[in-house]
Amino acid sequence: MKVLVTAKRVVDPDVKVKLDGSGNLDLSNVEYKLNPFDEYGVEEAVKLKEAGKADEVIVVSVGTSDSQKEIRTALAMGADRGILVEVDEDEDLDPLTIAKLINGVVQREEPQLILLGKLAVDAENNQVGQMLGALTGFGQGTFAYRLDIEDGYAIVGREVDGGTADVKVALPAIVTADLRLNEPRYASLPGIMKAKKKPLDVLTPDDLDVEVDAQVRVVGYELPPERAAGVIVADVDELIEKLRNEAKVIG
Amino acid sequence: MAMNFWSKGPLYNPSEEHAALRESVARWALANLDEQADEHDAVEEFNIGLFRRMAQELGIFGVTVPEEAGGLGMDATAAVIIHEELSRFDPAYTLSYLAHEVLFVNNFFNSSNADQRERYLKKVTDGTWLAGMAMSEPGAGTDVLGMRTTVRPDGDGWRLNGTKQWITNSTLGDVFLVYAKNEDPDGRSLSSFIVESSWEGFSVGRKEAKMGMRQSPTAQLIFDNVYIPRENLLGVEGGALVGMMRNLEIERLTLAAQSVGIAMQATEVMSDYAINERRAFGKPLSAFGQIQRFIGEAYAKTEAARALTYQAAKSTSADTRNSLGAAAAKLVATTTAEEVARNAIQTLGGYGYTREYKMERLLRDAILLSIGGGTNEAMQKNITGDIVRMIRR
Ligand SMILES: Cc1cc2nc3c(=O)[nH]c(=O)nc-3n(C[C@H](O)[C@H](O)[C@H](O)COP(=O)(O)OP(=O)(O)OC[C@H]3O[C@@H](n4cnc5c(N)ncnc54)[C@H](O)[C@@H]3O)c2cc1C
Numbered sequence: 001m002k003v004l005v006t007a008k009r010v011v012d013p014d015v016k017v018k019l020d021g022s023g024n025l026d027l028s029n030v031e032y033k034l035n036p037f038d039e040y041g042v043e044e045a046v047k048l049k050e051a052g053k054a055d056e057v058i059v060v061s062v063g064t065s066d067s068q069k070e071i072r073t074a075l076a077m078g079a080d081r082g083i084l085v086e087v088d089e090d091e092d093l094d095p096l097t098i099a100k101l102i103n104g105v106v107q108r109e110e111p112q113l114i115l116l117g118k119l120a121v122d123a124e125n126n127q128v129g130q131m132l133g134a135l136t137g138f139g140q141g142t143f144a145y146r147l148d149i150e151d152g153y154a155i156v157g158r159e160v161d162g163g164t165a166d167v168k169v170a171l172p173a174i175v176t177a178d179l180r181l182n183e184p185r186y187a188s189l190p191g192i193m194k195a196k197k198k199p200l201d202v203l204t205p206d207d208l209d210v211e212v213d214a215q216v217r218v219v220g221y222e223l224p225p226e227r228a229a230g231v232i233v234a235d236v237d238e239l240i241e242k243l244r245n246e247a248k249v250i251g
Numbered sequence: 252m253a254m255n256f257w258s259k260g261p262l263y264n265p266s267e268e269h270a271a272l273r274e275s276v277a278r279w280a281l282a283n284l285d286e287q288a289d290e291h292d293a294v295e296e297f298n299i300g301l302f303r304r305m306a307q308e309l310g311i312f313g314v315t316v317p318e319e320a321g322g323l324g325m326d327a328t329a330a331v332i333i334h335e336e337l338s339r340f341d342p343a344y345t346l347s348y349l350a351h352e353v354l355f356v357n358n359f360f361n362s363s364n365a366d367q368r369e370r371y372l373k374k375v376t377d378g379t380w381l382a383g384m385a386m387s388e389p390g391a392g393t394d395v396l397g398m399r400t401t402v403r404p405d406g407d408g409w410r411l412n413g414t415k416q417w418i419t420n421s422t423l424g425d426v427f428l429v430y431a432k433n434e435d436p437d438g439r440s441l442s443s444f445i446v447e448s449s450w451e452g453f454s455v456g457r458k459e460a461k462m463g464m465r466q467s468p469t470a471q472l473i474f475d476n477v478y479i480p481r482e483n484l485l486g487v488e489g490g491a492l493v494g495m496m497r498n499l500e501i502e503r504l505t506l507a508a509q510s511v512g513i514a515m516q517a518t519e520v521m522s523d524y525a526i527n528e529r530r531a532f533g534k535p536l537s538a539f540g541q542i543q544r545f546i547g548e549a550y551a552k553t554e555a556a557r558a559l560t561y562q563a564a565k566s567t568s569a570d571t572r573n574s575l576g577a578a579a580a581k582l583v584a585t586t587t588a589e590e591v592a593r594n595a596i597q598t599l600g601g602y603g604y605t606r607e608y609k610m611e612r613l614l615r616d617a618i619l620l621s622i623g624g625g626t627n628e629a630m631q632k633n634i635t636g637d638i639v640r641m642i643r644r
Contacts, residue, residue: 015255029255033274069267076271187275188310189323192268 001149001171003054004111005045006102007074007082008035009067010122023220034070036184037117039077040177043184044147045115046078053149056080058109062101064089068200075195076187082200083109087212094216099131104208106136111172113154118143118176129176139169145180254519258554262561265328272311272329276336279309284340291466292612295458297347298466299381299423305348306378312352313376315501315569316360321372327501327567330357331508331560338512342616343466345509346623350419350467351375353505354384355428358498361569362443362486371426371445383420384428385472386495388413393629395495400431400474402442409484411446411477414456417623421455421470424448429474433489440489444479452477463615496574499625500567503577506624507560510581510588513617514553517588517595520610522546524599536598545598549591556584575637581620582630588617 011017012031020026034042048054059074061067062085071082085101087093106114114136119126133140141147141156145164148155154173158165159180169175187195205212233239243250264270283301291298306312314329316322323329330353337345356375359382360368374380391397400413411431418427429446446453456471486494525536525546536542563576592614596603603610621627 031255069270072267073271073274076275186279186308187271188308189272189275189314189325189329190310192271192275193318193323193325195271196268 001048001054001113002109002111003045003048003057003113003115004102004106004109005038005041005057005059005074005079005115006117006128007038007042007059007061007067007070008117008120008122009033009061009063009070010035010120013121019221019223023222025221032066032069034073035117035120035122037119037121037177037179038070038074039117039184040179040181041115041117041175042074042077042079043182044144044175044177045113046185047182048113048149049078049080054113058083058111060085060102060105062087062093062098065202071200072192072195073187075198075200076191077185078191079198081198084200084202085208086202086204091212092214092217093212094214095125095127096131096216097210097212097214099128099135100210101205101208101212102128102132103135104205104210105203106132108208113149113171114138114174116174116176118178129174133174136172136174138172138174140174140176141167141169142176143178144175145178147175147181254522256550257515258558262558262565264332265565268325269329269332272325273332273336275309276311276333279305280337280340284337284344288341288344288466289606289609289612291341292343293465295460295465295468297420297423297468298344301344302348302351302381303378306376311348312378313356313360313372314352315357316372316376320360320368322360322376327504327564328561330501330505331564334505334508335512335515335557338509339516341466342509342513342613342620343464345512346464346467346616346619347381347420349502349505349509350383351381353502354419354498355382355426357501358384358428358494359445359485361497362491362494366482367445367485375426380425381420381423382426382428383418383424385415385418385421386430387416387418389416389471392416393626395430396441398430398432398441400429401434402431402444402479403434405478408478408480409444411444411452411474411479413474415472415474417459417469418472419467419469421472422458422468427472428485429472430491430495435489441491441495442488443485443491443494445483445485446474446477446479450477462618463612464619465615497569497572500572500574500577502624503581503630504560504564504567506620507556507563507577507580507584510584510617510620511553511557511560513588513613513620514549514556514584514591517591517610517613518546518549518553520608521549521595521598524602524608529600542598545594549594552587553591556580556587559583575634578625578630578633578637581624582627582634585617585621585627588620589614592617 012033015030018026045057057079059079060083116129143159144156146157154169159178313322314325318324375382388398402409427446429444433440452475454473459469529536560580563580567573595610
């Protein structure tokens, strides 16, 4: 079985993002890393390979040439080869465009299983996996906390409101990874040295016959309003009094 | 909170692999080292379980050993990156790693033959065996050539007799690289041997109680007529001095890197505290000039020590020697670590003196770095000695 897994380059979620004077993101001093939800996908794909259920793990990223770094991270974790769909830095990419580009790779590679993060921690759209399902016509299991591959099916344990639900999806299938799916390994130094020699192909949207024409564009960023400083109340009575008369949240 | 005010660029991460290594080690250290450091400092026990797990999860053993020999084929800069990132959270754990990886593995590899690599390299790079190096003695530290441990030919091998002092990893180690004098009239010819702790006549003295570096076990090694077979001679008989001096360079660089890690951590802790946490007289501490001097000097001196250490690492390898650079880096970085850790405690006031903010542990640990691997006075002596040789008319 061939597994395709995504690796998006995102701003390190631990850094505090600032805005410049004109309402754009100030990315001058931020670090980038592999989207944590994609990390779960990569770990799951590598585990399937170690368990003998996958023969090849291909990692794909859509982004600028800088995204090669995140592909190499996935290769260091154990993926076999990488594909970068390279786009210009100033190109707007909406979830549908990204799903079309990944679909282009799916048509070329014909994987049996496609693993994606449930969302990327930068824009938090949570759309690409589902859109890819529509474009490919494959079944999908989103928000996976558990994944088994058996007799041509993916059995996906899903996180849903108020509990979990299992679905059985015929392969080829799309699975998006949620938090509890696994504990991603570190890129070890031997893994990093091996990754250096693994193949990484660069494709353009033209190679995939996809026109990049985003229908959704970011028009501006705004920081949430500063919260006023809190007050320390003396006792529960004062708290109730303030909730009732100042905040007016209790009767 | 990740603080992004440290210099970046090719001096610090010369290749993509260096950058990936730094990222992995930093993440691993934050997730695994921080939480166990205080506890292992308090009980004065090395976290050998974590060390073995690190071998699996990060695989940072045999870093400087060429790939064709089964190592990772990286350089002194990679070793510096690892020691800097680990030492931020636990310098004592890192010291034991250093004794294993730099004092034994790197040293052993550079002087070993194919048979010895076959017998030992895998065991010390997959986490099975813990290793160390024994040079210092009760009566000979800086004056290392005054050592009195000797080897005497016996049959096809040698008999080893003597005592080594303050040996890191001694209480738990499986194998040691031991320097000893040949019983010859000029008294200067040194040999090095691979000695296993299971051999007859090998024993370990009482574990030392120390000011800092408490997680890292330190004790005497006592050799009572230990038989060393011929195949465990490292390099040529009487020719160990070159290997010893060569390995001291990367040892000093990685000790400098440990100091840099401490200084970076201290700078971050004091900055965060003074800017975001503590207020006095209605202002954050960072509004006061005296605190600005602590922060400003901590940042500038740490950056300087860091730049010097990475600069020296660029020209340090088994073939390209750089004793002057390594000595300079160690002198500057260790002094900086002590000063910055001390001023971090001062900035934190009472909280700095208590264990809550970990700065007192980092200061206790930092002081060893001005002593081990050659004292700061020895660095001053060596730098001057090198310069004398270069410019004396
Ligand atoms: C925690 C710890 C771990 C260690 N681990 C190891 C290990 O794994 N393997 C190992 O072999 N050793 C190890 N050592 C030993 C360490 O390398 C020595 O302590 C160090 O080299 C200094 O030697 P010394 O302690 O004998 O000091 P001395 O040489 O006795 O020095 C005492 C003082 O005199 C000064 N001095 C000495 N000679 C001169 C001179 N010529 N000019 C000016 N000043 C001078 C020194 O700078 C120092 O201030 C360790 C030590 C410690 C504390």
